Amino acid sequence: MRDDALYIDHGDVITSAGTASALDACLHIVRERLGTEAATQIARHIVIAPHRDDDQAQFIDRPVPDAPDSPLGQTIEWALANLDKPLSVEDLAGRASMSPRNFSRRFRELTGSSPAKWLQAKRLAEARRLLEGTTWSIARIAETCGFNSPVTFRQNFLARYSTTPTSYRHRFAVPSTTRRDHIISR
Known part of the structure; x- marks a missing residue:
């Protein structure tokens, strides 16, 4: 377990640390399957960062x-x-x-x-x-x-x-x- 992860991709299962990091995980899936451009476009549309490092420290x-x-x-x-x-x-x-x-x-x-x-x-x-x-x-x-x-x-x-x-x-x-x-x- 990594306390500082926003989300963890286990291959067949992705887990996230909370609501905002679930959006990061969703963008990760889009990035993996449809590419960076698609993920960036979606991020702009929902007004969030296109990519946050998955080891960003959590403020909880x-x-x-x-x-x-x-x-x-x-x-x-x-x-x-x-x-x-x-x-x-x-x-x-x-x-x-x-x-x-x-x-x-x-x-x-x-x-x-x-x-x-x-x-x-x-x-x-x-x-x-x-x-x-x-x-x-x-x-x-x-x-x-x-x-x-x-x-x-x-x-x-x-x-x-x-x-x-x-x-x-x-x-x-x-x-x-x-x-x-x-x-x-x-």
Whole structure:
């Protein structure tokens, strides 16, 4: 399974990640059977891009299973409220009163990810939210989301989403008349 695929062509079966990517998959079929010109003409008619790379990063949230009353769940909630701070596995394990090894094992069982990868994903998701809903500078967003520098933030954002924070903001930002830069809730 590829988490970042818009659609996957297995030969006899094509699967897509959602409604918009289903259109990408349909254009892929047209392109394969009738050629690029036909696919491009259809794309223009329905006003979508004629081709998006099938490995374009998806901008979807992946929820974490609920475990709010457990020490692990409480630690996750605490980490989400403290994304701006340096958070090591040792810090998180200590907060959950577990050894780092046991914490990492249990964390992976609950979330499907290592603590470090999960933390980075949550920081990047928060950064996306801030890029969409505020006019904050890239440096301020990087700091708020716990990245050591704007450069580190940009590199991680680009690696995860295949676009820069600035390009993402231009594409997905809420119009400035509805932004509420002074009110940020998690």
